[in-house]
Amino acid sequence: MVMINSRFVFVILLTLFFSTAKAAEFDSSFIEIDWLQQAQSWRDVANPMSMAAQDALGAVNGVKDGKYGFHTSQIPHPWWQVDLEHVTPIARILVYNRLDYAPGLHNNDTMRVLVSDDGEQWTQIHDCAGTHFGGMNELGPLNLSFEKGKVNARFVRLQIHSEQPIFFHLDEVEIYSFDTPNENIALWKPANQISISQWSVSKRSNRDDDSDLFPIAETRERLLKLKN
């Protein structure tokens, strides 16, 4: 009789232990998710970024896989641009084409490259003029090199020259300056584009994660330690 009671008590205690552990695990996970969602909403209010700007980051996110990094709607003369944040002596521009969608493979054959100091007055520095370029394939990206002092600009805009509505999509854009010739200075810089499409996707930059507004990464680590 005593044995039965002991086993019974043991089972009850074991059940209570796992129930409590499960509840604690659920609570900490729930709190963490809720906290992160709240922090994200605060950040969105403090630093609103249009969907076009969020989609445009896909061409400066360091991912080169032959797929589209951004995707505009079907529109005449569609453009994409990046803001280098200050006037920069540009040495090279590399443009990686999207390769995974045959009907759109030649959309960028009439692409033009423009630069600006203020984002309003633009100067054309290159015209593909019907010449096809590749990307992460044997053909390789559009590879433009400039003499020192020839191209100094803050903004770089890529634009398809087409009166007919056309989709604009690229894999990635890299820009190198004479100041730091081995560093892609376009990486995670603010970008934008003329419009969005049903294929547009929000991308988040590493810089967003390091926002001073709310230490999301630090808080997440702390909560995970509490949970364990």
Ligand SMILES: [Ca+2]
């Ligand atoms: Ca990309």
